[in-house]
Structures are given as structure tokens and as C-alpha cells.
Amino acid sequence: MKPKAYESVAVSSRIRLARNFAEYPFPGRLIGDPRGEETAREIVRLVSAQIMPLESFLWYDMSSVSAERAEYLAERNLISRALIGNRRISSAFISRDESISVMINEEDHIREQYFIDGLDLTRAFERISGIDDVISYTVPFAYDEKLGYLTACPTNLGTGLRASVMLFLPALSRGGRMKEIAAKLKQLGLTVRGAFGEGSGADGDLFQISNEVTLGVTEEEILSVVEENVDRLVEDELTERARLKREGGLALSDRLLRSYGILTNCLKIGAEEFIRLMTDIKLAVALGILDGTMEELDNLMIAMRPANLSMLNGVPLGGEEKDVFRAAYAGGKLRAMGMLTDQKRNDLSPRG
Amino acid sequence: MKPKAYESVAVSSRIRLARNFAEYPFPGRLIGDPRGEETAREIVRLVSAQIMPLESFLWYDMSSVSAERAEYLAERNLISRALIGNRRISSAFISRDESISVMINEEDHIREQYFIDGLDLTRAFERISGIDDVISYTVPFAYDEKLGYLTACPTNLGTGLRASVMLFLPALSRGGRMKEIAAKLKQLGLTVRGAFGEGSGADGDLFQISNEVTLGVTEEEILSVVEENVDRLVEDELTERARLKREGGLALSDRLLRSYGILTNCLKIGAEEFIRLMTDIKLAVALGILDGTMEELDNLMIAMRPANLSMLNGVPLGGEEKDVFRAAYAGGKLRAMGMLTDQKRNDLSPRG
Numbered sequence: 226m227k228p229k230a231y232e233s234v235a236v237s238s239r240i241r242l243a244r245n246f247a248e249y250p251f252p253g254r255l256i257g258d259p260r261g262e263e264t265a266r267e268i269v270r271l272v273s274a275q276i277m278p279l280e281s282f283l284w285y286d287m288s289s290v291s292a293e294r295a296e297y298l299a300e301r302n303l304i305s306r307a308l309i310g311n312r313r314i315s316s317a318f319i320s321r322d323e324s325i326s327v328m329i330n331e332e333d334h335i336r337e338q339y340f341i342d343g344l345d346l347t348r349a350f351e352r353i354s355g356i357d358d359v360i361s362y363t364v365p366f367a368y369d370e371k372l373g374y375l376t377a378c379p380t381n382l383g384t385g386l387r388a389s390v391m392l393f394l395p396a397l398s399r400g401g402r403m404k405e406i407a408a409k410l411k412q413l414g415l416t417v418r419g420a421f422g423e424g425s426g427a428d429g430d431l432f433q434i435s436n437e438v439t440l441g442v443t444e445e446e447i448l449s450v451v452e453e454n455v456d457r458l459v460e461d462e463l464t465e466r467a468r469l470k471r472e473g474g475l476a477l478s479d480r481l482l483r484s485y486g487i488l489t490n491c492l493k494i495g496a497e498e499f500i501r502l503m504t505d506i507k508l509a510v511a512l513g514i515l516d517g518t519m520e521e522l523d524n525l526m527i528a529m530r531p532a533n534l535s536m537l538n539g540v541p542l543g544g545e546e547k548d549v550f551r552a553a554y555a556g557g558k559l560r561a562m563g564m565l566t567d568q569k570r571n572d573l574s575p576r577g
Numbered sequence: 578m579k580p581k582a583y584e585s586v587a588v589s590s591r592i593r594l595a596r597n598f599a600e601y602p603f604p605g606r607l608i609g610d611p612r613g614e615e616t617a618r619e620i621v622r623l624v625s626a627q628i629m630p631l632e633s634f635l636w637y638d639m640s641s642v643s644a645e646r647a648e649y650l651a652e653r654n655l656i657s658r659a660l661i662g663n664r665r666i667s668s669a670f671i672s673r674d675e676s677i678s679v680m681i682n683e684e685d686h687i688r689e690q691y692f693i694d695g696l697d698l699t700r701a702f703e704r705i706s707g708i709d710d711v712i713s714y715t716v717p718f719a720y721d722e723k724l725g726y727l728t729a730c731p732t733n734l735g736t737g738l739r740a741s742v743m744l745f746l747p748a749l750s751r752g753g754r755m756k757e758i759a760a761k762l763k764q765l766g767l768t769v770r771g772a773f774g775e776g777s778g779a780d781g782d783l784f785q786i787s788n789e790v791t792l793g794v795t796e797e798e799i800l801s802v803v804e805e806n807v808d809r810l811v812e813d814e815l816t817e818r819a820r821l822k823r824e825g826g827l828a829l830s831d832r833l834l835r836s837y838g839i840l841t842n843c844l845k846i847g848a849e850e851f852i853r854l855m856t857d858i859k860l861a862v863a864l865g866i867l868d869g870t871m872e873e874l875d876n877l878m879i880a881m882r883p884a885n886l887s888m889l890n891g892v893p894l895g896g897e898e899k900d901v902f903r904a905a906y907a908g909g910k911l912r913a914m915g916m917l918t919d920q921k922r923n924d925l926s927p928r929g
Contacts, residue, residue, distance in 0.1 A: 364677055475901070479844035486842025490917070492831040546927075549827070553928040565842070574844055575898075576905040 228409035233511045233519050234459040235344035236391040236431065239302075240353050243376045243385035244335040244360065245367040246271075251377040256314050265314035269329045271363045273318070279359060281321045287312035293541060296532035300546065302340075307331045332377045333385075335360060342520070345457055346388050346448045351414040373440065383440030388451045393457060393519070395430040395508040403432065406458070414438040415454055428497075429526065430505045434458065470512045478573055481509040481523040482565070489559050499529055499555065506559070514573065515564040529555055585863045585871050586811040587696035588743040590782070591654075592705050595728045595737035596687040596712065597719040598623075603729040604682040608666050617666035621681045623715045625670070631711060633673045645893060648884035654692075659683045677708065684729045685737075687712060689784035689859045694872070696807055698740050698800045709856065724806040725792065735792030740803045744810060745871070747782040747860040748817035755784065758810070763770040766790040767806055781852045781878065782860075830925055834917070841911050851881055851907065858911070866925065867916040881907055 245251060249268060255261035269286075276282060287295065287308060295312070298304045303323060308315045308331040315330040328336040337360070339353035367375040373383040381387070397403060407417040418433045434455055436447045469477065484505035488494070494502070507522050509515040528537055529551050535541045538550055597603060601620060607613035621638075626793065630632060639647065639660060647664070655675060660667045660683040667682040680688040689712070691705035719727040725735040733739070749755060759769040770785045780804045786807055788799045836857035840846070846854070859874050861867040880889055881903050887893045888901055 331780075475844055475897075480902075482842045482844055483839050486838035486840075487835050488838075489842075490834045490838030492827055492834055549927050550829075553922075553926045556922075570905075570908075574905045577900050 230463055231459055232343050234393055234454060234462045236342075236393050236519070236523060238341045238344055238346050238349050239387075239389045239391070240339050240346060240349040241387040241389070242335075242337045242353055242357055243333045243374065243381040243387075244337065244357065245375060245377070246335075246364040247367040248364055249334065252311055252314065252332065252334060253377060256311055264461050265330050268334050269314075269316045272327065272360055273316075273336060275363055276318055276327060276356060279356065280325060282318040282325070282327075282503045285317040285319065285340065286485055287315040287317065293532055293535060297536050299553060300530040300532050301527055304328060305336075308336075320495065325353070327356065327360075333381070338505055338567070344390055344452070344459075346390070346452055350386075350444065350448060352386070376548065379440075380437075384442065384444050384447060386437050386439055386444055386447055388447050389433050390404070390434035390451060390455045392432050392434060393430060393507065393511070394432050394457065394458070394462050395504060395511065396469045397458075397462050398430045398432070399469070400465055402461075402465070406461075410454060413450060413454060415451065429500045430508070434444050438528050466511060473551050475575065477512075478514050480507075481505045481514055482514075482573070485509065485515060485559070485565065488548075489556050491556065493545065494552045494555070495548050496529070496531060496551075499551055500526065502557075503529075506564075510564070517562050517564045520564065525558055539551070582815055584695050586746070586814045587743055587807060588694075588745055588871070588875060590693045590696055590698050590701050590897065591739075591741045591743070592691050592698060592701040593739040593741070594687075594705055594709055594737075595685045595726065595733040596689065596709065597685050597727060597729070598687075598716040599719040600716055604663055604666065604684065604686060605729060607661060607682070614666050617682050621666075624679065624681055624687060624712055625668075625815075627711050627715050628670055628679060628708060631708065632677060634670040634677070634679075635673065637669040637671065639667040640670065644886060645884055647926045649884055649888050652882040653879055656680060657683055657688070660688075677705070678824035679708065679712075681873050685733070696742055696804070698742070698804055702738075702796065702800060704742070731792075732789075733791050736794065736796050736799060738791055738796055738799055739787050740799050741785050742803060742807045742816070744784050744786060744807065745782060745859065745863070746784050746810070746814050747856060747863065748821045749810075749814050750782045751783075751821070752817055754813075754817070755864045758813075762786065762806060763789075765802060765806060767803065781856045818863060819833075827927065830861075830866050831863075832850050833857045833864075833866055834925070837861065837867060837911070837917065841908050843904045843908065845897065846904045846907070847900050848881070848883060848903075851903055852878065855881075856909075858916075862916070868918070869914050869916045869923065873914065876905060877910055 246268060249264055250261065252265060255265040273284065295304070295309050299306060299309060301323065303319050303326045304317045305328065308317060308328045311330050311365040315328065318327040319325070324340050326338045337353050337356050339349040341349045346537065358401065358500065369375055374385040376382050376385055376569055394403070403417065410417055414437050416435055416437045419428060434451065436451055486505065488502045503522060503526050506515060507519060510517045510519060510522065527533060533552055534547050537554070542550055598620060601616055602613065604617060607617040625636065625735045637650065638803070647656070650669065651658060651661060652674065655671050655678045656669045657680065660669060660680045663682050664772050665682065670679040671677065676692050678690045689705050689708050691701040693701045707733065721727055726737040728734050728737055750756065762769055762790055766789050768787055771780060786803065788803055834856040840854045840858065855874060855878050858867060859871060862869045862874065864873060879885060883899055886899050886902055
């Protein structure tokens, strides 16, 4: 059981297993060819038959899912861009609570993912292993005694396991520490990515830490090296936050409250500025400057992504309409959260 | 009786009369010489004896007034820098309601001023003329049949009358119109100054319009040319505001509400930024984007000037202390004004 402060750093954990059926070509070989695509549909049916009885899954046949719905799912990190790219043959099975996502005919035949709040890779691994076992009863997985699980891309060979933890690191990031940290983690076989996927900027001070090496190590070794390093990062971030609060003092509180003031009063706001201001507000909560829960703020950030926004609205929104809806919806939510009582204001001001 | 919208443009009117006693040298000749300074004190006593029975005046002998108090009075436009410069021999008589200020031994022996809200130069002139008559019973004023009242500086010769109106011109100013307006008014013998005196920038979009010519015209002519031109400026400003609101639309409302959001949430704010944000808030009130009264906002702006701030606090404040007090005090006042109800927010947003 991790201490409470952990949750304000370690946002969520994800385990992903890459699997392929031994008897079929990889999805890249199936797409574009009529017989191949029939095989791909066969793979979807095989997996579906096994897992649908297990959980209350929603089955998304990507060939009939609208572009907006696909974008909505991608924004919620439930499906990948690669799955959308293969939409002619791909499917996703997503549990109603959004804790499980099984993608079929992405880069590999099967990508099984389990998401969990906070830091608990072991539990996430146990959960997805249950799904993995059930799928494995159908057709034997492509497996080599020496190499382990065979995958479309050599970077997933062996365990096929990617253990990721999403971390909120505003203090380390603002302190210019991320480059050095990423270099250090790389030497340990770990990678750091901005929240919104490979190559993206570190929007929202969110960073995903995951194992790079999948081959020649056991699953347990992967989980433990990720957990250990996440533990250390969480500690570093908490230390850095304490220092930031101490040294930032009034100027920092002032800056963060101005972001709160803008976001609770503006009439329109673009996606980028929204993330920037929300990140300030989250940092303020993390430092005890504002009252609130990280989870509620994280959920709001996801809900305000462009496709999620349209889905929330019911009818697709144009460019400026999105900005107007975002300002009205998020502003209302934030004001209703009671993050800044008069008492709190008094406590924050040296005049109080 | 001017229509209601006038008051949101024409903030206040001021009449100033410059007078000198015929029998004494100008103040510039009195200062620094022991016998001259005794004469200067004699002038103060003569005026004091005449006007103290008229009103509930506070008498400020500038030689014994603290620098902070002098600055406080100057920030409230009740005394001039020149009066402070002559503090060895100068005095001010200020009525408790701050509508009358009689300065003794400024540039001239006597500077009589009457301040009034809104645009009403005629009434202000009548009021100060009453004071002027009473003072004139003591010692004859320096007066020349051909030139009129004699003054220390030729720019005040003749009527000794300066009729000024303070105007809030955010739309004309933001539309880049002030330079052209100033040039046009100059041709009519009028000058435009930033609110905080000659040579200052036009802080707060406040401009003082006054007559430049005092000689060879009657008092009535001066009052009427100022009033006429102020009338025209008020109309231009109101037209320009309507256009600004129409063309500015959502982007303008958004920008002004962001200023409101910052000012009602920040923990410290400097004098310059405060003026900038308050000016946005005043413009928002003028355009019906926020609820509130101009007078309350103008009073808050005066109260938040550095020396006024220290006086309000009771104990002098250092640099950052001022900024902290300003944020806490002004933020609290603005929040208490109920300028932005949930209903108002809904009305402003195209989502509402």
C-alpha cells in the first residue's frame, strides 16, 4: 500500500501484452488482400468467442466505427493510432469500466491491456494474465522456446510485455530535470515519453515510464525494475515539490491562482492553453494551494480533449465552438469544486 | 441633466481659479527669505480667517505634513506637486467631502479648486466663485483692467480659470484615436492630458480635457467651449464603444473576463498591472459585460494608489507588501461587488 502523496504523482499503471497466433501471418500481411482480411476477421471471432463471456466488453469493429468515435477512444488511451490505421481489419474489446482493452489486428494479432489507477503493476499484470490465459486456449500463440513470444516488431519480442506508469512530474519537469532523468532511465532499459504518445511534447507535465527491453528478462524482472524506478521518481518529485513550494513562495502561489482565475472566468479556451492552465491547477492541488482531487482534474482533462468534447456535447463541435464549450464546461466544473474558499484565500495571502 | 451613459465617460469636473494678492510678491519670491516667508504665513492666515467659517475645512500646513500624507493628498488630486515643492510656506484647505481644495502659496498665492462628479462645469464654477468672493474681501487681488487677473505664469493670466473634465475614453484610446483628437482640440485652445498630470501616459484610459487659453476670453466662453467639446467626445466615445462591443464580440468579452479572473484571484499585483486590469473591468462594466458601478471602481483605483494604500492599511507598507495588500483588498472588494453572477456568465457565453 503506497502512501497518499504517491497518488498525486503516480497517476495510473498499464500492462500491455503483445501476442500472435502461431498459425496466421502478422496483421501487416493480412491487410489489403481479400483472403488475408477474411483470416483477420477469423482472428477477431476467435478472440471474441473467448473473452466476451469474461467481462462486460464493448466490441468496436473499427471498420464500422466513426472517425469521431475512434478519435474519442484514442484520446482516452483505450486504442492506438496503429489500430485506427488498420481499421479495415481491426477491432477493440473494451470493458465498460475501461480497465481492459483488447486490440485485435493492431501491429500484432492481439494487444491485451489492463489499466489501473495509481501504481500497481503486479495487480495489473495478474489481471491481464487471466485474459491472456483464456485467449491462449483457442489457437496456440507464436512462441519460441529460446526467444519467447514472437511479435511483429522485434522490440516486443520475448515477454511481449510493456509495463507503463503515468507520472505527473510538474516539479521535476519545471526544474529542467527530465532530460537527465530520461538519460539515466535509458541506461536501465527504461523509456520516458510525453503523455500523449511517442514523440509528443510532455504536455501537462505527464510522463509515461515504461520498459524498453522485453527480451532476455522475466516478466517479474520487468515489473520490478519499472516499479523500483517509479518509486525513486515519485520520491524525487515529492522532494522537488517541497522545494518548489518553499522557494516559490508567494510568487508561485500567485501564478497558480492566476491560472485558476483565468480558467474559471474565460469564455473560450483552446486545447493547449487549457492543458497549461489545468496543469498549473493540478500543481496547486499537489502543493496544497488549492483544494481538490487529482482524479477529478485528470478526468476533466480527458473529457476536454477535442473528440471527447464533441461526444460530451452530443453533437460534433467546430473549432471555436469547442473552445467556447470547453471554457463553459470546465469553468463550471472547477467553480463547483470549491477549490478556493474565502478561508483558503486568507490563509494563502500573507495579509490573511 | 445629462443622460445616464454620460457618467460612464465624463467622470468628474474641476474648476480652478488662480489668484494673487496685489500687495505681496508671488510665492516664488517669498520662499527662502525669512521676511518673505513671514509674508507667506501672513497670506495663509488671511485666507484661513476668511474661508474657515464657510465650510468644514481641514487645514494642512505643508511644512508639518508628513511626506506620506502629502503623497496621499496628491494621489487624490487634492493638492499639486508644486504645492509640495513649496512646503516651507504652503498650505492646503480641503473640505471634508473633498469637493473644495484651496491651495495657498503654490505657484500663485491662491489656487481655488472645486471638484464635482460627472460633467457640470457651470455648477462647479458657481461654487468656487462663492469661495473666491469671500477671499477677495480681505486684500485686493492683483488685477489689471486690461489683462484681468495677474498670475505668476502668463499661461494663467486673464481669467485665471482652468476648467477640466476627466474622461474615461477606453474605446477611443484603444482605437488609436487620441492623437488625432488631441491635435483637433489643440486648435480649439484645449489640451488633453493623461489622468496623472502633464506628461504622464494615459494610464487607465483616463484623459483630462481643459482650456489652454485663459486670456482674452470670458469665463462663460471658456466653460462653454470645454463643455461643448466634452459633449462631442462623450458622443464619439459612446459610438466607438458600441462599435467595439459589436466587432469585439466573444474575443473581447473573453479578454475582459480574464482580466477580472486574474484580479479576483491573484495574491499580489503591482500598481501598473492593477490599473491595466481595472481599466479592462471598467470597460467591461461600460459595455454591460460585467455588472457594477463606475464610481465604486474609480474609488477603488484611487484607494489602491501607493500612498493611499499605506493610509488604508494604517501602517506604511513596503514594496511587495503593497502588492499583496492591493491584491487582497481589491480582490475582496471586487468579489463582493457581485459583478459576474452565474446567470450573467450564461448570458455571455454562446453556450448559455
